[in-house]
Amino acid sequence: GNSVTQMEGPVTLSEEAFLTINCTYTATGYPSLFWYVQYPGEGLQLLLKATKADDKGSNKGFEATYRKETTSFHLEKGSVQVSESAVYFCALSGKGQNFVFGPGTRLSVLP
């Protein structure tokens, strides 16, 4: 079945540091890929998505590129802020299929 693997957290960075959170997936067909962010005590917010190979999703300075050859969708940001401390979930969804979430990566950004 489909699955998503994320790097284990927590990830602790200083403000303005470069962020990478790795995500790899296993899936049949050509799923859509997503990054969601969950701030403390809140639900999930869609951060970005990509629906086909080589697509780059981007939002609020975050980027991720759908790499079919490496089955990856790594999240990157050039300069993180304290307010972006949260849990980040990588997820995939095949057409008409349910979402499959990764375990989440907790990011802490220190001032």
Added chain:
Amino acid sequence: GAVVSQHPSRVICKSGTSVKIECRSLDFQATTMFWYRQFPKKSLMLMATSNEGSKATYEQGVEKDKFLINHASLTLSTLTVTSAHPEDSSFYICSARDRGGRVTDTQYFGPGTRLTVL
């Protein structure tokens, strides 16, 4: 962007009582809504898929008589935790898939409901 609301955001109840959680899509129609459960510092676990006008589809291991789901309209799904016990305490999150007249894989999530059973 699409907005999904949940009510209540927090609920504390006594063991043995039932609790109803509402999930609404505010600016779009959702033929399908999903209910997830999230344990502390864990990922989301899909409990059931709710389709408007039909019975919900439950994931393996989820008791359908314990977690009653009703999707009565294109904008409202409810989850009722019946005879709640402390082990049912959790963060419950719903999501909705935009009907939109087109096929889309994006789900929009509600803010979650924290249930504490004493």
